[in-house]
Structures are given as C-alpha cells and as structure tokens.
Amino acid sequence: MNKFSELNYSRLNYKQTKEKLLNYKKEILNASSYEDIRRAWLSMREYIQYLSYIEEMAYIRYLCGVSYNFYKEEVRIQNLEDPQIMVIQNECDRLLINSPYVKEFELEFGHMIVNQLKNNSMLLNTSTSSLQAEEARLRMEYTSLLSSGQDREALSEQFYDILDNLITVRSEMANALGYKSYIEMAYKLQGRFDYGETEIATFRTQIQKLISPACKELRNSITLQYPDTDVRDAKGLIAVLKDMFSDISQGSREYINYIFEHELFDITDRQFKRNNIFSCCMLPYKKAPFIIGAYHGNGSEANYLIHEFGHGYAFYTAARSQKLYEYHRASPSVNEIHSKAMEHFAYPYLDTFMGKQKNNYVRNHLFQSLDNLPYRCAIDEFEHALYKDIKLTRIQRCELWAEIERKYMSWRITDLQAIKQGTYWPNQSHLFTHPFYYIEYNIAQINVFEFYERSKHNYEQAWQDYTNLCETGGSTNYFNLLKVGNLSNPFASNTVSMVCTPILEELYSLV
Ligand SMILES: [Zn+2]
CATH class of the missing domain: 1.20.58 (Methane Monooxygenase Hydroxylase; Chain G, domain 1)
Incomplete structure (x- = not known):
C-alpha cells in the first residue's frame, strides 16, 4: 500500500x-x-x-x-x-x-x-432502505453544520430540528422492522447479545449511587483543566508517540512503523476539517487504521490521540490474527477498552510530553474518567426516554433532561429560562450520529480501570492480557472476551465499587 x-x-x-x-x-x-x-x-x-x-x-x-x-x-x-x-x-x-x-x-x-x-x-431490508438513506442524510446535515465554523449556540434551532427528525426516522425504521421501539432495534444494532436494558439500568444505578456523590465531593477541590504539553506542535507529538509505541513491545513497534510508513494519520488542523475531531477510521481490504485528530498542544488532545491510536492498535492486531473482517472489531463495550486502556498504558511515558505537568495530567485524566461516568449515564437515560415516548414536546424534552441531570449531576445548575425556551438539552454529538453508543464507554471504563491497576503492579502482564484481548477482536462473545483479558463482569453487583475504590483513593491522594 x-x-x-x-x-x-x-x-x-x-x-x-x-x-x-x-x-x-x-x-x-x-x-x-x-x-x-x-x-x-x-x-x-x-x-x-x-x-x-x-x-x-x-x-x-x-x-x-x-x-x-x-x-x-x-x-x-x-x-x-x-x-x-x-x-x-x-x-x-x-x-x-x-x-x-x-x-x-x-x-x-x-x-x-x-x-x-x-x-x-x-x-x-428493502422496506427500510429509504429510511436509512434519510437517516444518513440527516447525520450528514448535522456533521456539515458542525464543520461550518458557525457558533453552536446560533445553530441550536437547526440542531434541534435534526434531532427531532432523527427520532422520527429511526422510530419509523424500528416500526417497519417489527420492533417495539427504536430502543430494541438500537440494542441489536450495537450487537448487544449478552446484556440488555435491565443490566444497563442496574449499572447506571450503581454509578449514580457510588460515583455521583464522589464526583460531587471531588469537584470541590479539582477543576478539570488539562495542562498544556511540552510538545507544541503535531509533528513533535507524533514523534513522541512513535517512540512510546516503539518501546512498549515488539507488536506495538510493528504497528507504529506501519502507521508511519503509510502516513496513516492526520492530526493537523485545517479549514473545513471537522471541529474537535478525534477518530480512528478503518480501511478494510488494506487492514489499515487511520487516525484523525486536531492537535494544538493541550494535554487533553494528546490523551484523545492516544485513545485513537489504541483503537488503531486493536484493529491492526485483530486484522492480522482473525480471518474474517467481521472479527477485526468487537462490540463497542470492548472496542472502547482497547482505546481507553491505551490512555493508561501511556502513563510511564508521560515525562516525554508532559514533563513537570505529569501529575497534573494524571489528576485531570483520572478525574475526567470518573466524572464522565455520571454524565454518560445521564445521556443514556435521556436517550431511552426520547425513544420511549417520541411524541414529547420540545419543552417536555428539556424538562426531562433537567430532571435526569439533577439525578446524576446534582452540582449542575438548571437554567429555567432555557427550559422555557426549549434550548435546555445536551449538546452531545452521539445523540445524532451514534445513538445508544455512549453508555458503552462507561461499561468499558470499568474494565479499563482494572487494566490500569494491573499495569501499576505488573505492566508486562497487563499489556499481554490487553494484547490478547485486542488480537481476539470480535471472534467470540462479550463474556468470553472479558475472560481473554482476565477482566471482571461490569454488571456484577460488586464490580463498580471494587474497581473504582482504588481509583478514588489515588485521586484523593493527588488532590
Ligand atoms: Zn473510542
């Protein structure tokens, strides 16, 4: 190639x-x-x-x-x-x-x-192909607006209309295929064969009980603000990442050499490039990942890029271990382990790009990982509500979001004026482009924390388990994949608390 x-x-x-x-x-x-x-x-x-x-x-x-x-x-x-x-x-x-x-x-x-x-x-099936095309058109309308350079506030009306239309089109699609609602269809689309709405609802409750109060307390002493890196430009950062992957293992060295040889990344900003984009695309046929980002020198951007390089590593290794293309990726709750765990495997290399700001970076990263959990649960619950009753008015949708927000993130201040105006709803792109995906990051995060704890005690073993998981791709079911990575079941009653307790302890020690 x-x-x-x-x-x-x-x-x-x-x-x-x-x-x-x-x-x-x-x-x-x-x-x-x-x-x-x-x-x-x-x-x-x-x-x-x-x-x-x-x-x-x-x-x-x-x-x-x-x-x-x-x-x-x-x-x-x-x-x-x-x-x-x-x-x-x-x-x-x-x-x-x-x-x-x-x-x-x-x-x-x-x-x-x-x-x-x-x-x-x-x-x-054929009956839904025009609805699918319409869904794709609406998604594209949304992404084009995002890259138009206009202020998000000013686009609020248009965004709402797109979301409203998407809810209608997706529900019609589900109806045509005989599903009770789009929720049921979305679960199938995500390839959730091994867990359902009940498991996810219980999981959300655990986060709400254990993590929401901790985040509220930590918010008194931590303000999320990633420091800038020591490496100011894209070229510099990519060189650091190359060194890092060359050092971790033989397999990661082959991967990064391949990426460089074919220049499978684009992390420089330019006009018309989608705003704040971080993504890992896959080129089937060539078995090549492609990493997209926009790097301006901040620690959070470096973290997002490492995340995407993690997706790339997983795809690269699975594509070379699994015969079928369908097995080169797993379901999102596993794919996001691939990417998020890489963020932690990068910790021993933070000196090279964060320098003196290393601890500050770790504090931000751990806090953000934790703090995202209640937010993502809120988005997930909101999505379920949106598709459960598609006839809700705009104001009702805003009230609903305010209520869910209060439940998971009591620190947020509700803007009553915005509710009345119908603008109080989350500005989250997944609602438009990847419905019902968002909670998968949370499910994955629990296993990611497990990899992180293991890597602190035995980096090589953790990396080996991680690579085994990546190589297995999507060739077996979710619970088998967890076994391959020596990971716990996130839906089991004690997993969230068992896994998150040491993370909380570490965070309190860094405050
Ligand atoms: Zn990801």
Missing part, C-alpha cells in the same frame, strides 16, 4: 457494483456444495470490503477537510447508494444462513458470525 495521501480515488460505478453483487448472489444461490457457497460468499465479502475501502478513503478526506467540496459530494452520493448495496449484501448473507451448509460454515468460522448475519438480516 502507498501512503494514504497518494492513494487514488475515483467514484465507484454503482451500477456495475450492483450487477457484480447480484452475480455473487446468483452463485451463492446456485451453490451445490459447501466449498462453492463458501468461495462465493467470501468473494462477495471481499468485494464489499474493497467498496468500503474506496468509500472510507473519501470519507476520511471529507472529515479532514481535504478537497472538502469534492469529497463532501462523494460522501453524499455514498449515503444515497449504500443502503441499496447493503440490501443485496444482506440477501447474500440470508441465502448463506438459510442454506443447508450453515452448520459447516459455523464449524469453520464460529458462532459469532452466524449470530451477526442473522442479526443483520433482521435489521435490514
């Missing part, structure tokens, strides 16, 4: 693409042996990966503000075409899972893929 910036892009010929996919479909339909169906299905999937690779290339350039207007148009076209491609892909998958060869397939590739394909086939 060349350097990313040197990769050629030209728009896919969607007509030909669909024809080719329909040919694969025919092959799968006419297969008369396991070998035949296996070959046809794998070729179809490889072709899909190639398509995603081309599309992702355009999407990354769009996010980064490179030839912005050109790639913006490309992404708009993709959003229109993709649902139709997904429908054909889905028909191919359905033929496979309903074929007499599914047992052999499961024997070779494992239970997870069959589960996933069955799940997807319930989530996609």
Whole structure:
C-alpha cells in the first residue's frame, strides 16, 4: 500500500457494483456444495470490503477537510447508494444462513458470525432502505453544520430540528422492522447479545449511587483543566508517540512503523476539517487504521490521540490474527477498552510530553474518567426516554433532561429560562450520529480501570492480557472476551465499587 495521501480515488460505478453483487448472489444461490457457497460468499465479502475501502478513503478526506467540496459530494452520493448495496449484501448473507451448509460454515468460522448475519438480516431490508438513506442524510446535515465554523449556540434551532427528525426516522425504521421501539432495534444494532436494558439500568444505578456523590465531593477541590504539553506542535507529538509505541513491545513497534510508513494519520488542523475531531477510521481490504485528530498542544488532545491510536492498535492486531473482517472489531463495550486502556498504558511515558505537568495530567485524566461516568449515564437515560415516548414536546424534552441531570449531576445548575425556551438539552454529538453508543464507554471504563491497576503492579502482564484481548477482536462473545483479558463482569453487583475504590483513593491522594 502507498501512503494514504497518494492513494487514488475515483467514484465507484454503482451500477456495475450492483450487477457484480447480484452475480455473487446468483452463485451463492446456485451453490451445490459447501466449498462453492463458501468461495462465493467470501468473494462477495471481499468485494464489499474493497467498496468500503474506496468509500472510507473519501470519507476520511471529507472529515479532514481535504478537497472538502469534492469529497463532501462523494460522501453524499455514498449515503444515497449504500443502503441499496447493503440490501443485496444482506440477501447474500440470508441465502448463506438459510442454506443447508450453515452448520459447516459455523464449524469453520464460529458462532459469532452466524449470530451477526442473522442479526443483520433482521435489521435490514428493502422496506427500510429509504429510511436509512434519510437517516444518513440527516447525520450528514448535522456533521456539515458542525464543520461550518458557525457558533453552536446560533445553530441550536437547526440542531434541534435534526434531532427531532432523527427520532422520527429511526422510530419509523424500528416500526417497519417489527420492533417495539427504536430502543430494541438500537440494542441489536450495537450487537448487544449478552446484556440488555435491565443490566444497563442496574449499572447506571450503581454509578449514580457510588460515583455521583464522589464526583460531587471531588469537584470541590479539582477543576478539570488539562495542562498544556511540552510538545507544541503535531509533528513533535507524533514523534513522541512513535517512540512510546516503539518501546512498549515488539507488536506495538510493528504497528507504529506501519502507521508511519503509510502516513496513516492526520492530526493537523485545517479549514473545513471537522471541529474537535478525534477518530480512528478503518480501511478494510488494506487492514489499515487511520487516525484523525486536531492537535494544538493541550494535554487533553494528546490523551484523545492516544485513545485513537489504541483503537488503531486493536484493529491492526485483530486484522492480522482473525480471518474474517467481521472479527477485526468487537462490540463497542470492548472496542472502547482497547482505546481507553491505551490512555493508561501511556502513563510511564508521560515525562516525554508532559514533563513537570505529569501529575497534573494524571489528576485531570483520572478525574475526567470518573466524572464522565455520571454524565454518560445521564445521556443514556435521556436517550431511552426520547425513544420511549417520541411524541414529547420540545419543552417536555428539556424538562426531562433537567430532571435526569439533577439525578446524576446534582452540582449542575438548571437554567429555567432555557427550559422555557426549549434550548435546555445536551449538546452531545452521539445523540445524532451514534445513538445508544455512549453508555458503552462507561461499561468499558470499568474494565479499563482494572487494566490500569494491573499495569501499576505488573505492566508486562497487563499489556499481554490487553494484547490478547485486542488480537481476539470480535471472534467470540462479550463474556468470553472479558475472560481473554482476565477482566471482571461490569454488571456484577460488586464490580463498580471494587474497581473504582482504588481509583478514588489515588485521586484523593493527588488532590
Ligand atoms: Zn473510542
């Protein structure tokens, strides 16, 4: 593979693409042996990966503000075409899972893929492809507004309308597919096979009981403000990260060398680049991660970048250990362990970019990790309420948010005027682009704290457990993955308190 910036892009010929996919479909339909169906299905999937690779290339350039207007148009076209491609892909998958060869397939590739394909086939069909396209269009409208450079306050009205429309479209989609509400559908979309609404609600209660009061107390002595780093520019920071990954292990050295060789990162700000963006994209087909960020020299930005490099490491290792692309990533509650644990594995290297501000950075990082827990629970509860009763008025939604906010973050001051005006609701992009994802960061955070404690006592062992987890990708279910990483079940009744107590102690000692 060349350097990313040197990769050629030209728009896919969607007509030909669909024809080719329909040919694969025919092959799968006419297969008369396991070998035949296996070959046809794998070729179809490889072709899909190639398509995603081309599309992702355009999407990354769009996010980064490179030839912005050109790639913006490309992404708009993709959003229109993709649902139709997904429908054909889905028909191919359905033929496979309903074929007499599914047992052999499961024997070779494992239970997870069959589960996933069955799940997807319930989530996609022709009746909803126009709704999917509409959802993608609204998401894009939102991200375009974000990168328009206008003040968020001034966009409040437009943001609200987009959210309102998204709630309607998503609920219609769920209805068309026979789900009680979008909540049920979203759980399936997240690949939550092993836990449900009850577990998540109990988990939120634990955070509210144990972490909310601690955050309230800590807020008296800590104000969240990351110090600046010693490394002022993007080039300097990336060099520090290179040294860090070269030092941790042989595997992380190979990873960072690969990233550098192909220049798979863009962390310099530019016009039209999405504001405050930190993301790790994946280029299937090439098995290459791509890290996006905007670095101006602050510790929090360095932390976000390390997070994204963690996602990249996990994808890179899983892609080289797992045969199926579907296994190169796990569900979000595990993917976020990959990224967040990396933030802690960076601690021994903080001297190199935080210098004298190291302790200050650690205090901010630990406090933020903890302080986010109640906020994310609030967002999650709010989302459940939004989709449970989609007919709520704008004012009712604001009142609801105020009430939930009080429950988890009693330190926040409610702006009664804003409630009356209908502007009191959270400015959280996940509500628009990744519904029901936010709580996954919390579930992951508990296991991340476990890795952190282990790394303090035995860094190498912790890193080995972590790498094993990354390499396993999404090839087995959630609870098995926790076992691979030697991690506790976050939903068990004592886990939150057991894991968070030493973190709280450390934080009190740093105040
Ligand atoms: Zn992440």
